[in-house]
Amino acid sequence: MVKERTATILSIGDELLIGQTINTNAGWIGEQLSLIGIRPVRVVTIRDDRQEILDALGSMSSDVMLITGGLGPTKDDITKHTLCTFFNTRLVRHPHIEARIAAFFESVGREPLEVNRAQADLPESCTVVPNDRGTASGMWFERDGRVFVSMPGVPYEMKAMMELHVLPELKRYFQPPTIIHRTIMTTGLGESHLAQRIAAWEDSLVEEDIKLAYLPSPGLVKLRLSTYAGSDATSARTRVDGKAEQLYRLIPELIFGEGEDRLELVVGRMLKERRSTLSIAESCTGGYVSHLITSVPGSSAYYVGGVVSYANAVKMEELGIPADMLELEGAVSKAVVERMAIGVRNALRTTWSIALSGVAGPDGGTPEKPVGTVWLAIAGPDGVRSVMGHFPGTRELVIKRSALAALNMLRKAMLDGVLSRPMVDENL
Amino acid sequence: MVKERTATILSIGDELLIGQTINTNAGWIGEQLSLIGIRPVRVVTIRDDRQEILDALGSMSSDVMLITGGLGPTKDDITKHTLCTFFNTRLVRHPHIEARIAAFFESVGREPLEVNRAQADLPESCTVVPNDRGTASGMWFERDGRVFVSMPGVPYEMKAMMELHVLPELKRYFQPPTIIHRTIMTTGLGESHLAQRIAAWEDSLVEEDIKLAYLPSPGLVKLRLSTYAGSDATSARTRVDGKAEQLYRLIPELIFGEGEDRLELVVGRMLKERRSTLSIAESCTGGYVSHLITSVPGSSAYYVGGVVSYANAVKMEELGIPADMLELEGAVSKAVVERMAIGVRNALRTTWSIALSGVAGPDGGTPEKPVGTVWLAIAGPDGVRSVMGHFPGTRELVIKRSALAALNMLRKAMLDGVLSRPMVDENL
Numbered sequence: 001m002v003k004e005r006t007a008t009i010l011s012i013g014d015e016l017l018i019g020q021t022i023n024t025n026a027g028w029i030g031e032q033l034s035l036i037g038i039r040p041v042r043v044v045t046i047r048d049d050r051q052e053i054l055d056a057l058g059s060m061s062s063d064v065m066l067i068t069g070g071l072g073p074t075k076d077d078i079t080k081h082t083l084c085t086f087f088n089t090r091l092v093r094h095p096h097i098e099a100r101i102a103a104f105f106e107s108v109g110r111e112p113l114e115v116n117r118a119q120a121d122l123p124e125s126c127t128v129v130p131n132d133r134g135t136a137s138g139m140w141f142e143r144d145g146r147v148f149v150s151m152p153g154v155p156y157e158m159k160a161m162m163e164l165h166v167l168p169e170l171k172r173y174f175q176p177p178t179i180i181h182r183t184i185m186t187t188g189l190g191e192s193h194l195a196q197r198i199a200a201w202e203d204s205l206v207e208e209d210i211k212l213a214y215l216p217s218p219g220l221v222k223l224r225l226s227t228y229a230g231s232d233a234t235s236a237r238t239r240v241d242g243k244a245e246q247l248y249r250l251i252p253e254l255i256f257g258e259g260e261d262r263l264e265l266v267v268g269r270m271l272k273e274r275r276s277t278l279s280i281a282e283s284c285t286g287g288y289v290s291h292l293i294t295s296v297p298g299s300s301a302y303y304v305g306g307v308v309s310y311a312n313a314v315k316m317e318e319l320g321i322p323a324d325m326l327e328l329e330g331a332v333s334k335a336v337v338e339r340m341a342i343g344v345r346n347a348l349r350t351t352w353s354i355a356l357s358g359v360a361g362p363d364g365g366t367p368e369k370p371v372g373t374v375w376l377a378i379a380g381p382d383g384v385r386s387v388m389g390h391f392p393g394t395r396e397l398v399i400k401r402s403a404l405a406a407l408n409m410l411r412k413a414m415l416d417g418v419l420s421r422p423m424v425d426e427n428l
Numbered sequence: 429m430v431k432e433r434t435a436t437i438l439s440i441g442d443e444l445l446i447g448q449t450i451n452t453n454a455g456w457i458g459e460q461l462s463l464i465g466i467r468p469v470r471v472v473t474i475r476d477d478r479q480e481i482l483d484a485l486g487s488m489s490s491d492v493m494l495i496t497g498g499l500g501p502t503k504d505d506i507t508k509h510t511l512c513t514f515f516n517t518r519l520v521r522h523p524h525i526e527a528r529i530a531a532f533f534e535s536v537g538r539e540p541l542e543v544n545r546a547q548a549d550l551p552e553s554c555t556v557v558p559n560d561r562g563t564a565s566g567m568w569f570e571r572d573g574r575v576f577v578s579m580p581g582v583p584y585e586m587k588a589m590m591e592l593h594v595l596p597e598l599k600r601y602f603q604p605p606t607i608i609h610r611t612i613m614t615t616g617l618g619e620s621h622l623a624q625r626i627a628a629w630e631d632s633l634v635e636e637d638i639k640l641a642y643l644p645s646p647g648l649v650k651l652r653l654s655t656y657a658g659s660d661a662t663s664a665r666t667r668v669d670g671k672a673e674q675l676y677r678l679i680p681e682l683i684f685g686e687g688e689d690r691l692e693l694v695v696g697r698m699l700k701e702r703r704s705t706l707s708i709a710e711s712c713t714g715g716y717v718s719h720l721i722t723s724v725p726g727s728s729a730y731y732v733g734g735v736v737s738y739a740n741a742v743k744m745e746e747l748g749i750p751a752d753m754l755e756l757e758g759a760v761s762k763a764v765v766e767r768m769a770i771g772v773r774n775a776l777r778t779t780w781s782i783a784l785s786g787v788a789g790p791d792g793g794t795p796e797k798p799v800g801t802v803w804l805a806i807a808g809p810d811g812v813r814s815v816m817g818h819f820p821g822t823r824e825l826v827i828k829r830s831a832l833a834a835l836n837m838l839r840k841a842m843l844d845g846v847l848s849r850p851m852v853d854e855n856l
Contacts, residue, residue: 045472
């Protein structure tokens with residue numbers, strides 16, 4: 001067995017300590033390290049302060065330290081000079097980096113100032129790590145078999161530097177055991193119910209030496225399968241794929257994708273492939289479902305538009321809901337949500353439509369329809385289907401969870417091809 | 429001058445290191461400490477591991493350490509037992525805490541298990557800190573004039589514990605210098621342009637011994653004024669208020685609120701006070717403006733509804749935009765966005781309306797209308813007013829920034845009472 005390698009993440013910046021910026025870099029870096037088989041054991045956040053940086057560098061006891069922050073044109077003296085002190089080296093100007101900085105400024109029609117050019121002053125003994133998205137270079141140092149990498153704190157720049165340069169180089173340097181992963185995205189069941197449903201399958205993972213992690217977020221649970229590959233990556237891949245396949249057979253209706261898939265991406269892809277179009281009528285979610293759908297670049301290829309029918313008058317006029325139906329059944333009802341779906345689909349002449357009507361809270365709940373009660377409907381070529389959900393949590397969470405449930409309902413309707421429930425009259 | 433007190437935040441949890449959960453607690457705690465005059469100097473995140481916890485406790489060099497995590501019913505052995513080791517004490521059952529735990533379970537109709545009751549086993553030498561929102565108690569230890577507080581990692585529970593018990597107790601214990609704050613929310617100018625605009629005023633803060641921090645986020649810049657009160661809090665308050673008043677006179681159109689205000693809350697409050705109603709027609713923002721407005725509890729009092737007119741057909745049919753106007757001017761144009769605003773206001777019979785039409789990207793830009801070009805319009809009792817903006821950044825940022833710009837435009841229109849631009853015909 002190869003020795004497990006460990007990592008410390010050092011985040012530098014006053015703004016992180018006083019809560020002005022949330023430290024999202026550390027979590028992202030930790031995840032990326034785990035994925036290549038290096039274990040993050042500690043994150044330390046400190047001020048832009050020479051002595052604090054020296055203390056943190058000196059007390060590092062992992063195989064690798066990844067440092068972010070303190071490299072901007074106004075702050076760079078602190079981190080760079082402190083690294084020079086720690087590694088007994090000095091800053092020298094790197095002409096090819098200076099040329100890149102000048103080119104970067106020219107490309108946006110500006111003249112680089114001396115503070116910008118000074119970003120090409122880098123420690124003599126380090127290996128410079130290219131920054132493909134900005135002007136602050138990274139620095140790679142080695143000492144006694146340990147590695148220290150300093151990167152900018154801007155997430156967009158740091159991530160590119162990690163993916164293109166640092167992670168591949170760490171793999172080469174430490175040769176950590178290869179880990180085979182698959183991350184399967186599920187929706188429709190909470191973590192504990194999902195765990196119950198797949199308990200026997202989960203137990204069977206042990207004999208294949210596969211680990212399972214539940215990664216829940218509102219409305220979703222990611223299932224991450226992982227195993228060490230040893231010397232035979234192909235057989236490890238086969239083991240993981242075999243178990244993933246069993247999972248697909250076990251909970252086909254709950255799985256909507258893998259890896260970085262989001263439900264709105266998957267639904268968008270399916271609509272596009274089928275050359276289908278979508279319209280949306282929202283009440284309690286107030287535009288959030290439309291926002292999710294249109295957050296995907298290119299969504300205008302299938303999303304035609306929608307109506308946010310917050311007031312009953314809009315439900316009546318824009319969606320053709322009869323006044324007596326609203327009065328008899330209430331806005332949060334099977335009858336109304338189905339008419340909303342049919343109404344918006346007819347008005348905008350789309351293949352599919354989604355409708356939601358519910359009680360997002362915190363007020364407006366009743367004993368019969370408590371906060372979190374949401375009716376969801378999908379209308380399609382074969383009619384309309386609806387279901388009532390009870391979504392827990394705050395107003396924000398009810399909105400998020402019911403929106404994801406509606407997208408998942410549309411996904412399933414497209415997979416099935418037809419709607420199984422009885423139709424209601426589409427021609428209002 | 430009172431000695432400045434410092435704090436270290438210790439976050440315990442494997443899930444934080446591998447990026448499964450983002451450490452939002454540490455930033456929040458850091459902000460709260462800053463606000464009462466205790467300076468956060470270090471955040472350390474470690475695994476649920478006895479030796480790691482002991483090392484972190486032993487190397488603490490601040491006046492106070494705030495510890496979160498590792499107190500759940502399944503994990504509590506680690507943190508609690510390690511604290512007992514470090515403080516040379518032992519766990520004893522606290523009957524009144526056990527009674528509270530039992531009552532908590534009864535209130536949700538369940539029987540407490542022994543693992544739940546065991547949460548009443550707490551170190552003999554600590555002061556128990558009540559958890560008003562859960563069953564894991566906090567623990568307050570003192571040693572050599574230093575304070576260690578252990579709290580649960582669930583943000584909702586930890587925040588209540590901090591606000592109700594820990595922060596007041598820290599103030600009493602350390603008597604940090606009182607800090608007087610005002611946080612003024614601005615929108616409409618980026619950080620660097622804003623800094624230019626208020627440079628002279630900012631320079632004048634020095635003589636009043638007031639510090640200014642710029643806290644930017646997409647579309648917004650918070651300005652935080654703060655000063656030490658010394659022994660005379662009233663005079664410090666007067667100093668800060670005087671400078672805030674000057675700022676209000678300097679940039680009245682950029683300030684929309686203070687403290688925790690969000691633009692959608694402010695606009696909602698103004699609509700409610702004026703008994704006015706709102707409708708929204710969105711194209712490039714795809715429902716995001718409606719989502720912001722309806723994220724506010726009680727927004728149904730003023731928000732009637734909206735149309736997401738992604739396809740041109742919807743702009744024509746639902747909003748009454750003439751086909752030749754769309755063809756001649758293009759969907760992203762002054763003429764179209766004004767008609768959208770008028771169309772939705774007429775259709776839904778509201779006091780005010782907002783309309784947006786633009787290029788969110790990443791595709792769809794042209795040399796004349798590059799990505800980030802967004803036309804914004806407000807229609808009201810006196811007609812319609814529109815403006816074109818160029819919003820930088822990714823698709824997500826263009827959507828966020830233009831949505832906030834539209835809300836700010838509505839806010840200003842309500843303040844002015846009338847629209848200053850020439851009217852166009854409202855009766856399409």
